[in-house]
Amino acid sequence: MALTQTAETRYTKPVLVAVNKPFDDEDGLQALRSHPLFSELNGKDLQHLIQQSRRIRLGHHQLLYRQDMPAHHFFFVISGRLRLYRLDSSGIDRTLDSIAPGDCFAEVMIYADPPRYACYAEALKSSEVLMIPVKAYQDMLESNPGYAQAALRHYAKRAVSRFHDLEIMTVQSARDRLIRYLIDLLPNGAEEGGEVELPLPKCLVASRLAMQPETFSRILADLKANGLVRVNRSRLFISDPRRLIEISQ
Amino acid sequence: MALTQTAETRYTKPVLVAVNKPFDDEDGLQALRSHPLFSELNGKDLQHLIQQSRRIRLGHHQLLYRQDMPAHHFFFVISGRLRLYRLDSSGIDRTLDSIAPGDCFAEVMIYADPPRYACYAEALKSSEVLMIPVKAYQDMLESNPGYAQAALRHYAKRAVSRFHDLEIMTVQSARDRLIRYLIDLLPNGAEEGGEVELPLPKCLVASRLAMQPETFSRILADLKANGLVRVNRSRLFISDPRRLIEISQ
DNA sequence: AAAACACTTTGAGTTAGATCAATTACTCCC
DNA sequence: GGGAGTAATTGATCTAACTCAAAGTGTTTT
Structure with missing residues (x-):
């Protein structure tokens, strides 16, 4: 309908x-x-x-x-x-x-x-x-x-790319969706880490990932505290993507 | 990446x-x-x-x-x-x-x-x-x-259809995702209600909608209790789609 | 017909994430 | 440079949904 x-x-x-x-x-x-x-x-x-x-x-x-x-x-x-x-x-x-x-x-x-x-x-x-x-x-x-x-x-x-977007959204935990989203932003082949620019203001990334801005902020703060990402405005530096992926289970 | x-x-x-x-x-x-x-x-x-x-x-x-x-x-x-x-x-x-x-x-x-x-x-x-x-x-x-x-x-x-699937998944509440999913199953133009067959076992519909089977079951039970759907195995009868849409805010 | 199996439902307790509220940080104008 | 407006963060509840557990239902197998 x-x-x-x-x-x-x-x-x-x-x-x-x-x-x-x-x-x-x-x-x-x-x-x-x-x-x-x-x-x-x-x-x-x-x-x-x-x-x-x-x-x-x-x-x-x-x-x-x-x-x-x-x-x-x-x-x-x-x-x-x-x-x-x-x-x-x-x-x-x-x-x-x-x-x-x-x-x-x-x-x-x-x-x-x-x-x-x-x-x-x-x-x-x-x-x-x-x-x-x-x-x-x-x-x-x-x-x-x-x-x-x-x-x-x-x-x-x-x-294919829409299919992939859909795939991320079937991930249940907000934390894991965010991690998957970040990994996808990394240039293909950047296994050793790299810098990523959020294509949207944080509150809209949150909306894209079906979570509240507050939740987004807290998850990012937590990843930061664990040394998984360094945050500079809308630029994120991901030093060890593999570890990030491991975290997301 | x-x-x-x-x-x-x-x-x-x-x-x-x-x-x-x-x-x-x-x-x-x-x-x-x-x-x-x-x-x-x-x-x-x-x-x-x-x-x-x-x-x-x-x-x-x-x-x-x-x-x-x-x-x-x-x-x-x-x-x-x-x-x-x-x-x-x-x-x-x-x-x-x-x-x-x-x-x-x-x-x-x-x-x-x-x-x-x-x-x-x-x-x-x-x-x-x-x-x-x-x-x-x-x-x-x-x-x-x-x-x-x-x-x-x-x-x-x-x-387009993948885009639409993605759209459903940006809906935050499990209840509303399920309602949107059901509405989409209705044959186009069935504003007056109709019967719908779930294309997957309930536990897999749940997985498709990023929720637990228990949650799916409880939401459906609740919709049933409110007279919004009648359930017969994997066949659901939706009498008033408009009301269902209204419920989902 | 009973046993085995898979799926679904229901209950109770817990938690991730939403909500509400307040503060802080930026950005853009004037 | 100060004030308005927006975005981001942080804190304190609250609740929707998850988890674990058990019982119920239907289907297939022997």
Whole structure:
């Protein structure tokens, strides 16, 4: 059964303030080119896609779209950082994902039917995103079936990564979920430890991991006291990941 | 960082007992044809794919594959039911998904690199699956780029559904997670209530929802006492979904 | 039909984590 | 640099959910 949205009539104004600024700076373009959904595109097709897209500036905490809104676009992050979250009827805000520059989001909307956003998206700080019409990408794919391979790889990867996120959430203890989350943030292969930057403010990491901010804080304090992590603002240094994993049983 | 599997050296024997029985019964074939990953295929391509596949019989509780095993095949369920789960170092068994006849699983392996199963798969009862070589499907897609559209739709849908599963797991209270789970089991549009069959034994639904079987039992007993569900073995009758949703705040 | 087994339920005691409340630390403005 | 606002921490309860234990139910086996 589809869960009908009962709350959330707060925002009545249109959400987006689109700035029709051309997307031509080298950095942003380069980042777009290296994304799997675009890397295979030839110059002309990419150019055409960009021409149909708009560049959006978002301020701190600005909402990009709301859950259940008809979805005609998907997005590529040029700069800044965003988060995806849901609100339930009692107004509780549950963080589902954070998005960094170079990432796409809501790109599943290309194949969604009906196309409605499954969550809210807001900027965590001043950000820029490229707003790509779903239709434009569909058309492009249709006339170039060869591009589908790259898209397939991307979607399969996305499904795996969501599966993995789900896996963490089946861990019962809050402490162990947090530890698993930290381990996953470590760059792949950093068995000998390393520094990690939380992609979200601590209170939102807590929400992402289905625990209270106070619980998050206490667990982290405890890990710190046991010499398992060193904390410096949102930067954590994990000296011995193996020991951390052992702790989490 | 990749979490290296520490436990789990129990099963040393090969898992599969493959039966090279031809896949030609009308029912199974019909179900396969209606799956998005195969529905677009013309008769010849489908036949070729099936020829390269093997039909596997699995007994109750029989293991199909183990997590971290190299993945050269993906699967289509002909009959029975399976579940996907993970084991962590302390041997705790966490259920991630259940698979019904007509479903595919491990199909993301077609694009995985390196191809390793992310979890265990076992039969919940006597089942039959079609074991399809990843390579065979890849080859088929490569020579028929037009088939990619259907696959893309499938993968996008899969990603959405995993996202949705994740969303449920960010709900903090066990009670509310269970309610959300039940609501999702209801056929889409059954606002007026309906009967639902649990796709897993109760103790495994509990594991799927990151709670103890005792907790599951008590919550269900409580819902029953409040007239919100009627319970008959693994069949639940939900008379008033709206009220159930209201309860869960 | 009885025994063995697996799953579920119920009870009692304990604890991890939520909640409420207060303090401290940052960050952003003016 | 001071004040407002937000995020993070810490302390003190309280409760939802876990744990352990036992009994009940249904299913398969012999």
